Amino acid sequence: MSYKDGAAVYSTNCSKLLTSAPVLKATGDQTYCPGPDIKIVETFLIEHDLSETGTTAGYIQISSGYSNGDKLSLSNPALYPSISTTWDSTAGKLTLSSITGGEILYSDLEAAIKDIVFSNTLATASGTRTFSITIGQANYLPSTGHYYLFVPSVGITWSAAKIAAEVSTYYGLKGYLATILSADESKLVGEQASGTGWIGGSDAETEGVWKWVTGPEAGTIFWNGNANGSTPNFAFWNTGEPNNQGDEDYAHITQPGVGIRGSWNDLSNTGSTVAGDNYQPKGYVVEYGGMPGETPLEIAASTKITIPVATLAANPNPICDFGSFTLSATATTSTSIRWFDAATGGNLLGTGTTYTTPIINTTTVYYVDAGCEANRKSVTAVINTTPNTPIAEKNTYSNCGPGTVTIRATSNIGNINWFTTETGGSSIFSGSTFTTPTISSNKTYYAEASNNGCINPDRTPINIIIYTPPVVTDENLTLCQFQNLTLDAGIAGMNYLWSNGATTQTITVNSGETYTVKVTSPDPENCSSTKTIVVEEHKIPQIDRIVVEETRAIVYPVKAEDYFEYSVDGISFQDSFVFYDVPGGLQTAYAREKNGCGQVTKQFVVLVFPPFFTPNNDTFNDVWEVTGMENYPQAQVTIFDRYGKLIAQLSRAKMSWDGTLNQIPLPASDYWYALKIDDTMPILKGHFTLKR
Incomplete structure (x- = not known):
C-alpha cells in the first residue's frame, strides 16, 4: 500500500519511487480581536522540485485551540477560479483542491493560502489558535510535529490494525497506532479527525496497567488501575472506563454520541461483532513521526494567532465612604493592558498591569482589555456608606x-x-x-x-x-344558702376588673360559681395577675325520714351532700347517717352543714323489746316492758304462751308484765308478743324468755 501526496510517492515498505517531498515555510504569530477577518499567514512559500508543479490538494486546519465560532475561508475566491474550497466544521479543516479534480498548481496554492482568513464573531472568543498547513491528507499537529490519519476499516481487530499501521508510510515516515500524550493531541485525534477506532494502548501484559505499546512511546505507562486509577501520564478515558473486564485489553476511541466526545474505552481485540453497534471498530488511527532515525518532514508549516484577553485579579476589597483603589490584571499576550471608564469606547485611563484610581466616594465600574475592545471586562470598585447611629x-x-x-x-x-x-x-x-x-x-x-x-x-x-406582677392567691370559699359573701382581691391600691364587671377591691355575691379578678398595678408597671375564687354554695340540710330497725337508726336527708354531718345525741357528729345501738325511747336526730351554714332536727322513737326477764324481786329485770312505747298513746302489747293462750295485755296504762297470771307466777318458758302501735303501722311480733 502506498500514499501519493505532493511531489512524491511512497510505498508501504518506505521505498521512494519519485522525487523528494516539497518544503512548506510560513510565518505568522499575530494577535486578533474577534470581529473582522485576519489572514492566517504573514508569509508563505512552497519549495519544490522543479519537475513537480502541483499537488492533489492543500489542507489548512485549526490544529489546536479550535473553538465554537471559528472558521477558515478563502477571502477572495473570485481570484482563484481553478480552486475549490471545502470547510469541515467538525475537523476545523479547510481543503483547497482543483475545481477539475486534477492537480492544483503550487503557485496557485501558495497564492491562495496567503489569502486564507480566520474569523470568529463571538465576543467571548479567547485563547490561541494554531494553524497547520500541509499538502498531505493527514492532519498535522505543530505541537508534536507528527501527522495523524484515520483509516476506515469496519470490523478490523486491534492486532490487525496494529500491523496495518506499522506497514504504512507517509512521505517516508513509518506509521504506528497513535499514541496520545496531551490534550491537544487528544482533541485533534479524537474530535477533529473523526477517529472512531483503535489507538496504541493496551493492558494485555498486566491487567489494569495501561501502556502505550506502539511507536516511539512503547512501554510508557499512562494509566494504573481501574476506573479510579492513577494517571502518571495523560489519559482521557470515558466515564467509568477502563472497566478491565475479561479480555478488554485494548484502547479504542469512542464513537461520537457515546459518552464524552473523543474519549477512550477498553475493548477486546475484536470489539463488538454486531454490525452497526457502537462498540464495533470502525477503523484505526495511524500516527507518523518521531520514530528513531527519521528526518522530520517539512511538508507542513504552522502559524498562530492569539486573541488577547486581560484577566483581572480578584475584585478589590470594598472600602467605606471614600478612597482610592489599585486594580490589577494580566494579559495572555505581551500586548499592553488598557484601562477605561466605559464598556465600549470611553476614555483611556491608563495602561499597564495595575491602575490606581483617583479618590472616589461612590461605587464605580472600571474596564480593562488587552487590546481587544470586544473582550473588555469590568471590575467594580465598591464604596460602602457608613450608616448613621441606630x-x-x-x-x-x-x-x-x-x-x-x-x-x-x-x-x-x-x-x-x-x-x-x-x-x-x-x-x-x-x-x-x-x-x-x-x-x-x-x-x-x-x-x-x-x-x-x-x-x-x-x-x-x-x-x-x-x-414584678401583683402576687395573688387563689381561694375556695363557702357560701351558705340564702346568705351573702364578700370576695376580696387581696391587695390594696391596685386596679381591679372582676369577671362580673365590677372594678372595686371587694364584691358581694349571693350565688355559688367561679369568680376571677384581674389585679393590675398602677403605671408605670401596669402588670397584671389574675386571682380565681371558687365560691361553693352550701345548702341547709333537711331530714326526709328516719328509719328505725330495732336499735339501728337511719337518718335520710332530703338530699345528701358531702358537706353534711349527722348526730343522734347532738354532741357526736359523723359523715354517715346510719347509727347503731341507739337507746330506746324518744330520740332526736341532727343534720347540720359542716361550716355552720345551718342545722335541723327531727325526733324519732326507738322501741326496745327485752329478750328475757327474771321476776325474782332482786330489782334487776324483774318485769318485762317495751322501752319507748310510752311515746305512742294507742299502743297495745299482747302476750301469749307457747300454746297461743292470752297471758297479758300492756298499754300506756300498764307498761310492764311481772310474769304472773291472775297473780300466780307462770313457769319459766318462752312467750310471744304482738305490738300494735296504731292503725297506720304494722304489728310487730317477737318472743322473749321468762327465767326463774
Whole structure:
C-alpha cells in the first residue's frame, strides 16, 4: 500500500519511487480581536522540485485551540477560479483542491493560502489558535510535529490494525497506532479527525496497567488501575472506563454520541461483532513521526494567532465612604493592558498591569482589555456608606415578670447587629427586630449599625426593666344558702376588673360559681395577675325520714351532700347517717352543714323489746316492758304462751308484765308478743324468755 501526496510517492515498505517531498515555510504569530477577518499567514512559500508543479490538494486546519465560532475561508475566491474550497466544521479543516479534480498548481496554492482568513464573531472568543498547513491528507499537529490519519476499516481487530499501521508510510515516515500524550493531541485525534477506532494502548501484559505499546512511546505507562486509577501520564478515558473486564485489553476511541466526545474505552481485540453497534471498530488511527532515525518532514508549516484577553485579579476589597483603589490584571499576550471608564469606547485611563484610581466616594465600574475592545471586562470598585447611629423604636421596654422581650431599632442603611456590651464583644443577633432570650432582671442591649463591613461605632442602648406582677392567691370559699359573701382581691391600691364587671377591691355575691379578678398595678408597671375564687354554695340540710330497725337508726336527708354531718345525741357528729345501738325511747336526730351554714332536727322513737326477764324481786329485770312505747298513746302489747293462750295485755296504762297470771307466777318458758302501735303501722311480733 502506498500514499501519493505532493511531489512524491511512497510505498508501504518506505521505498521512494519519485522525487523528494516539497518544503512548506510560513510565518505568522499575530494577535486578533474577534470581529473582522485576519489572514492566517504573514508569509508563505512552497519549495519544490522543479519537475513537480502541483499537488492533489492543500489542507489548512485549526490544529489546536479550535473553538465554537471559528472558521477558515478563502477571502477572495473570485481570484482563484481553478480552486475549490471545502470547510469541515467538525475537523476545523479547510481543503483547497482543483475545481477539475486534477492537480492544483503550487503557485496557485501558495497564492491562495496567503489569502486564507480566520474569523470568529463571538465576543467571548479567547485563547490561541494554531494553524497547520500541509499538502498531505493527514492532519498535522505543530505541537508534536507528527501527522495523524484515520483509516476506515469496519470490523478490523486491534492486532490487525496494529500491523496495518506499522506497514504504512507517509512521505517516508513509518506509521504506528497513535499514541496520545496531551490534550491537544487528544482533541485533534479524537474530535477533529473523526477517529472512531483503535489507538496504541493496551493492558494485555498486566491487567489494569495501561501502556502505550506502539511507536516511539512503547512501554510508557499512562494509566494504573481501574476506573479510579492513577494517571502518571495523560489519559482521557470515558466515564467509568477502563472497566478491565475479561479480555478488554485494548484502547479504542469512542464513537461520537457515546459518552464524552473523543474519549477512550477498553475493548477486546475484536470489539463488538454486531454490525452497526457502537462498540464495533470502525477503523484505526495511524500516527507518523518521531520514530528513531527519521528526518522530520517539512511538508507542513504552522502559524498562530492569539486573541488577547486581560484577566483581572480578584475584585478589590470594598472600602467605606471614600478612597482610592489599585486594580490589577494580566494579559495572555505581551500586548499592553488598557484601562477605561466605559464598556465600549470611553476614555483611556491608563495602561499597564495595575491602575490606581483617583479618590472616589461612590461605587464605580472600571474596564480593562488587552487590546481587544470586544473582550473588555469590568471590575467594580465598591464604596460602602457608613450608616448613621441606630434609632431605637423605644429607649426603654418593660416586661411583667421573667420572659422574652421584642426590641427594635432601625438604620438609614445596612443592617442592625445586637450586643450585650457598649463596646467590643460579639454580635448575638442580626436584624432590626430582636427577641431576647428569657430574662428575669433588668438588662441593657446595644444596637450597632453596619453596612457591608462599614460600622458605626456608636451603639444605641436599649433598656429593659422587669417588673414584678401583683402576687395573688387563689381561694375556695363557702357560701351558705340564702346568705351573702364578700370576695376580696387581696391587695390594696391596685386596679381591679372582676369577671362580673365590677372594678372595686371587694364584691358581694349571693350565688355559688367561679369568680376571677384581674389585679393590675398602677403605671408605670401596669402588670397584671389574675386571682380565681371558687365560691361553693352550701345548702341547709333537711331530714326526709328516719328509719328505725330495732336499735339501728337511719337518718335520710332530703338530699345528701358531702358537706353534711349527722348526730343522734347532738354532741357526736359523723359523715354517715346510719347509727347503731341507739337507746330506746324518744330520740332526736341532727343534720347540720359542716361550716355552720345551718342545722335541723327531727325526733324519732326507738322501741326496745327485752329478750328475757327474771321476776325474782332482786330489782334487776324483774318485769318485762317495751322501752319507748310510752311515746305512742294507742299502743297495745299482747302476750301469749307457747300454746297461743292470752297471758297479758300492756298499754300506756300498764307498761310492764311481772310474769304472773291472775297473780300466780307462770313457769319459766318462752312467750310471744304482738305490738300494735296504731292503725297506720304494722304489728310487730317477737318472743322473749321468762327465767326463774
